[in-house]
Amino acid sequence: xxxxSIWCTDQLIYRNIIDKSQKNIYIYGFQLFLSxxxxxxxxxxxxxxxxxFIEGVVFLTIFMSLRMTANGYHAxxxxxxxxxxxSLFVFYLFLLSVCTGVEGQYLFCFFAVLSSVYIFVKAPVxxxxxxxxxxxxxxxxxxxxxxxxxxxxxxxxxYCLKLWEFVTAIHITLCLVAVMMIIKNKGGN
Numbered sequence: 001x002x003x004x005s006i007w008c009t010d011q012l013i014y015r016n017i018i019d020k021s022q023k024n025i026y027i028y029g030f031q032l033f034l035s036x037x038x039x040x041x042x043x044x045x046x047x048x049x050x051x052x053f054i055e056g057v058v059f060l061t062i063f064m065s066l067r068m069t070a071n072g073y074h075a076x077x078x079x080x081x082x083x084x085x086x087s088l089f090v091f092y093l094f095l096l097s098v099c100t101g102v103e104g105q106y107l108f109c110f111f112a113v114l115s116s117v118y119i120f121v122k123a124p125v126x127x128x129x130x131x132x133x134x135x136x137x138x139x140x141x142x143x144x145x146x147x148x149x150x151x152x153x154x155x156x157x158x159y160c161l162k163l164w165e166f167v168t169a170i171h172i173t174l175c176l177v178a179v180m181m182i183i184k185n186k187g188g189n
Contacts, residue, residue, distance in 0.1 A: 001038075001078060005030035035078040039085045040064075046086070052093055055169050059092055062151060062173040069144040070123035072180030088176055095172050096165070105168050112171035115178035116148050125184045 009026040012018045018026055040060060047056025075081040099108055123144035126132055132140065155170045 001031055001034050002027075004034060031078065035081060039082050042082070042086050043089045046089060046093075050093060052096070054166070055093070055096060056089070058166060058169045059089060059173050062170060063088075063177060066119065066144060066147055066151075066174075066177045067180070069140045069147060070119050070177060070181060071125045071127065071140070071184070072177065073183040074127060088180075092169075092172055092176060096169060099168055099172070100165075105164055105171075108168055108171040108175065112174040115174045116152065118178045119174070119181065120145055120148055122181055125181045127184075 005027045008030045009018075009023055012026060013020050013023065043060060044053070044056050047053045047059075073084075075084045095108075099105060124132065124137060124140040126137070151170060151174065155167050158164075158166045158170070
């Protein structure tokens with residue numbers, strides 16, 4: 001990934017698209033893009049192969065959008081991030097498979113409410129190496145809160161349509177986002 005990021009950046013410099021002084025910024029951006037692309041592709045691949053493609057899209061949409069604003073635990077390197085993201089997704093699929101009854105759905109609804117309250121109050125969680133300005137912290141908090149409201153409106157609509165599996169998928173994802181925030185608040189990276 002590092003070599004490909006450097007090569008892509010060098011190509012932009014060679015073609016005079018970017019200035020050489022921006023090289024490190026573009027290398028980092030390419031690394032981030034490629035890491036995210038690998039994780040998303042692997043998750044969608046597992047989702048497709050397991051017959052849970054829509055559930056995979058639900059997970060990625062909610063998990064990634066909330067994590068961008070609420071933040072939480074981050075792995076120390078790209079491989080760790082890949083393993084963590086995919087492990088969380090496999091755990092999510094496991095929870096979906098065991099929560100097929102009404103009791104499981106209500107249990108995760110309860111935990112999703114608690115998780116949402118936690119996210120609403122605590123977002124954003126800051127990384128020690130990436131401090132947020134007061135303005136950015138305020139913007140991220142507002143975005144996280146608006147996303148939560150939107151997610152709950154979608155969840156309510158899906159509930160009215162009796163699409164309980166997707167409601168449960170949303171609830172499990174909310175719980176996982178909160179867990180990642182709690183881990184970060186307890187001293188994780």
